[in-house]
Amino acid sequence: MNSKDLIYFTKLVKTKSFTETANYFGISQPSISAAIKRLNAEFKTNLFFQRSPRGKLSITPAGQILYNRSNEILKLLSVTRNEVKRANDIKIRIGISPVVGKTFLPTVLKILEKKHLEKNLETSEAGSRKLLDELEDGKIDAGLINLLSPINNSKFASQVLRVNSIKLIVSRENSLAKYNTIDFNKLSSENFITMNHQFIHRTIFDIYCRDAHFRPKIIYLTDNISILLELVRQNMGIALVTDKAAEGIDNIKVIDLINTSSLKTYTSLVFRSDFRLTQKQKEVVNTIKQI
Structure with a gap:
């Protein structure tokens, strides 16, 4: 045919x-x-x-x-x-979601460089939903993705690398910065900054708002986690992120959420279930799995 x-x-x-x-x-x-x-x-x-x-x-x-x-x-x-x-390709194409890229990729690249494997990695960035589509279509070989639950789909094979909790972040100049814990239900009048719909952070944000029974005041949507963090740092609004996303950022206070959904995300290395790795690709993947 x-x-x-x-x-x-x-x-x-x-x-x-x-x-x-x-x-x-x-x-x-x-x-x-x-x-x-x-x-x-x-x-x-x-x-x-x-x-x-x-x-x-x-x-x-x-x-x-x-x-x-x-x-x-x-x-x-x-x-x-x-x-x-690409059967004999020495490179592996890995799609990375923005937060995973910010929190995970620098460590990966440093270790790969020490092992002289950095030239065997080719990366691209997109939201988790788009990356799963690209993975299924064969546009990438693997995905480093944040998911709401460990993947359960016969099309994919995956390994959870890290479990992440959800935090509220505010500028240290914000009046909420005096709290170490806060009830999300009490934030209905706040200005929020969040990611676009193709990102898991937006899915999480929508779940929290739905469970709290309020329509949030979103002042800025972005597809760039660095922009989100900078806007929060400048006290333009508040945001929900995974715990690693705001680590080490000056002028940002990380606050635990109480009396609300206990959501987590799972940083996972995902492949098509029928994908076969070359030897060099295996070396890169095994290095990532050990981090």
Whole structure:
């Protein structure tokens, strides 16, 4: 089966028009028709039917089954191509969520440098949700990600490296800085700074607000943890972060939360369950696991 035929097929299901599908790919209409004929022959059935030559194009039950599987097939083909292409690669591509990058990556890089392995690591940064998507699509080999619970998905294999607690952070100039513990339920009138929705910090923040039954006053959204920390440091607002995120930052007070959800995050090293490491990649991964 030609993967292009399957790509044309999935588009035709959506457009229900040979002409529109051909125009989308910049090819002739007969080319689309030929692709569908090849698929019909491959599966020994008709994938579409028309009551008349100009009638409405409809998908058959067999075509619907193929369509339901098509995205999975195409994704697997894409991932396989990437893995075959990189089968002898000495580098491992690891996607890192921002907070993990800030709190974990410097230590990783120092140890890898001592072992002369730093050239075998290629990193990128994104929110935890996006990294899991990129991992599934084969765009990265592994993820260093903060999760709300240890991962339980047959698509992935993972190891928890650290369990993190959730803290409130405020500027030492803020009136709340006099407290060592605080009830989140009493913060409804405060100005909050938080991360965008693709980040686990925002998920945690939303859970706390939901459980406290108030709509927060969010004055700034960011996708950069360093910006969030600096805005808090400058007393522009307060924020929820994992315990390691604000360590060692001047003018920030870390406050324990009481009488509220006891959420934790799990810093995890995550792979696709079918991913096979080369020897150099194994050395990098084993070093990370030992930190």
